[in-house]
Amino acid sequence: MTRAFAWIAFALGAIYFFLPLIGTVEFSLRMLRGQYSFEAYRRVLADPRFLDTLGYSVAMAVATIVFGVLLVVPTAFWVRLKMPRIRPLIEFITLLPLVIPAIVIVFGYIRLFNTSSILPLTGSAMGTNVLLMFGYATLALPYMYRAVDTGLRAIDVRTLTEAAQSLGAGWVTILARLILPNVLVAVLSGAFLTFAIVIGEFTMAALLNRPAFGPYMQLLGANRAYEPAALAVIAFAITWACMGLMQLVTRFQKHTRAQR
Numbered sequence: 001m002t003r004a005f006a007w008i009a010f011a012l013g014a015i016y017f018f019l020p021l022i023g024t025v026e027f028s029l030r031m032l033r034g035q036y037s038f039e040a041y042r043r044v045l046a047d048p049r050f051l052d053t054l055g056y057s058v059a060m061a062v063a064t065i066v067f068g069v070l071l072v073v074p075t076a077f078w079v080r081l082k083m084p085r086i087r088p089l090i091e092f093i094t095l096l097p098l099v100i101p102a103i104v105i106v107f108g109y110i111r112l113f114n115t116s117s118i119l120p121l122t123g124s125a126m127g128t129n130v131l132l133m134f135g136y137a138t139l140a141l142p143y144m145y146r147a148v149d150t151g152l153r154a155i156d157v158r159t160l161t162e163a164a165q166s167l168g169a170g171w172v173t174i175l176a177r178l179i180l181p182n183v184l185v186a187v188l189s190g191a192f193l194t195f196a197i198v199i200g201e202f203t204m205a206a207l208l209n210r211p212a213f214g215p216y217m218q219l220l221g222a223n224r225a226y227e228p229a230a231l232a233v234i235a236f237a238i239t240w241a242c243m244g245l246m247q248l249v250t251r252f253q254k255h256t257r258a259q260r
Helices: 003-026 041-045 050-081 084-099 102-112 125-153 155-167 173-184 185-202 203-207 213-223 224-257
Strands: none
Touching: 003 084, 003 224, 041 213, 041 224, 050 084, 050 125, 050 155, 050 173, 050 213, 084 125, 084 203, 102 125, 102 203, 102 224, 125 155, 155 173, 173 185, 173 203, 185 224, 213 224
16 A cells, blocks of 8 residues: 555656656647647757857856865865864855845845945956856855765764874865765765756846856747747756766766775
8 A cells, every 4th residue: 555655656746747848848849830840949059149158157057066166065074073063053054045035145246246346346247257156156055065064974074084184184185185085976966956056047147147048048938939948948958967967976986986
């Protein structure tokens, strides 16, 4: 009875998840009347704005991931090693982006870093890109921090650190050559979640007037019928490709550890 209930719940969940996707795919293939075709996909891929905005968002995602790793891994490591008492406070701070809307965060950035402030980041394209990267890192902070913190729980941080220090390793060496390789799977989990957030984010990129993929999707959806469905399927495929890559890397690392 329990197994039958589990299969029924799984089937209902699969229907709830896949039915809208199947409908979107089917609609995206009906651009040419009376037949199924990939015309909508051809037009999307032929649009130069598609590659420009996707390339920009991918570059911003990579920059955000690098910044997030450099920020979160040392912080989570130091909190677990030296300051475990403030861990609840750190967890509360990292949860704030889930509570505070992105539009509030970006308006705060604009107010603090406009051209009349001490740090006029919005006065140049590079400064605005940096500001947007900080915004993306803020949105991804709950996922990146929890992924890294979960990875650190699986290893004996204190023993590894003391052993490395006894051999003369410095803090940078400990983080780069000892801690990071041991939490690589957790870091990759947070990285791919960050990538998915950056690719689909609209509010910050639109209000900061950056040529990102999210605003392009919204603009196309406001003016076309079939192309937005094709673009949604493409974005979905990119996101799931990242998830699949994460699984492959995880299995490869487990296989490598087993061989050792």
